[in-house]
Amino acid sequence: MKKSLRDMRPVYVVGIGLHRYQRLSETPYVTLGLAAVRHALADAALEWRSVESAYTGTAVIGMAASRPMLRHLGATGIPMAQVENASASGSTAFRQACLDVASGLTDVSLAIGVDKPGPFAMAPSKTRMRDLVGSRMVPWTHFALLAQEYMTRWGVSAEQIGMVAVKNRRNGASNPYAQRQKAVTLEEVMAGPAISGSLTRLQCCPIGEGAAAVIVASGDAIAQLGIDRKRAVRVIASVSKTERVYRGAKNWDAELTRETVEDAYREAGVGPGDLDLMELHDAFTIEELLYVEAMGLCAPGKAAGAIAAGEFDIGGRCAVSASGGLIAMGHPIGPTGVGQIAEITRNLRGEAGVRQQPNAKTGLAHMVGVGAVCVVHILQKEA
């Protein structure tokens, strides 16, 4: 009989580390990645030789990224592989690390995300299926179309959608790892420049460089390696899905998130009312409204009102993107999904400082990617 993550042995996040997300610099990806891994090892109080497998979420730096970076921690001979899954590359690397531990293949595994902007190829452009718009259709126009449809359907204004950027920039202002660390006003967000439809530049995430690392471990490893059990956070759901053909349904992005999150709720045995915080794929402001509704956090058409009422603020009923999200923390592609796990872990440990969601017990991480793919994890502090 097939099993979910929950049916296998427990997996815990025991170490997190980041290199700040930032604009493209001369820093080699090796330096970015090693900084994140060394922080994660120190956070877990583990030696590198305890790590038994490593997955590198990376989409754009190129073939064979892992060992040329990780060998500088000591070439221990462990299995390493790159994981490319578009914007969900880091989330998928984390999932692979969790599956290694859950299945018993390893006791300690590493997920790292690292990327630097540069030239890269997109496989979908090589399918030889040409449509009418080609390169005229870019991600921000895809989401501008969804924004226009949403505004018309629910009578929501462009400014109400722009409030997502105000909230997430406020959160990012206190995140030392965020690419954008300055709060902005709604006037600044809406002042432009206009990018596509109602979306302005500050409603689009910055794509820079950075790294994030997470170490996961089994209960056996926690006991044998002297890891602090009180700071360990359990992974109670890991779900990865891809788009189906949704006949009749117009918003395929929302449908994919709805299906994936429903599976994750079922696996974890929780519902939207149990979530204290979540990190979601807010590459563009409109996405936050679409996804919190698809996840059941509020009724369709009600997200803008909930945001205005502070329900998704830190201290609200569910803190959405306490890290600043992709809008403020940034979206360096490979690191993004791993960085979400780090932020949720920090909150569930009660170590998030001014970004701390009070009494946080359960958190959800959500990424989507071109293709289209969706990867969701739910983490929980053990009582």
Place this chain on the structure above:
Amino acid sequence: MPNRIAVHPELYSPDSAGNPPLNGGKCRACGYVFFPPQSYGCESCGAPPEKLEPVQLAGSGTLHSYATVHLHMGKDIEAPFTIGLIVLDDGPAISSTLANRTDEGLAIGDRMKSVLVAAGTDQQGIEMVELRFAKAEERK
């Protein structure tokens, strides 16, 4: 020598009169209608290429959403231009450049029709045409 050629010859004919149809595909196994055409296999039911057949889709539909693009790095068109998401009367939802540069006068729910617009000339000086969508004239 043809009088004119299509920018996307696989998607429409450059010589259509009226509202040019689009070249789509249909699965004989499950009835799924799709655009753009392909002969790899059915996305809906997995039927193999021999079950897929070309089908012409009427160049008419309803505007589901639109966005005027202000920032564009591509070289084949200058911003601003407007992209429409149109649900064709024959089923598929497609994205198309709209004939008008801006969204002035557009509303979701508008009836839309395909039109061929001039798109410069190729290297031999032959006129090129591109299929776009425009708001359908209201019947008087």
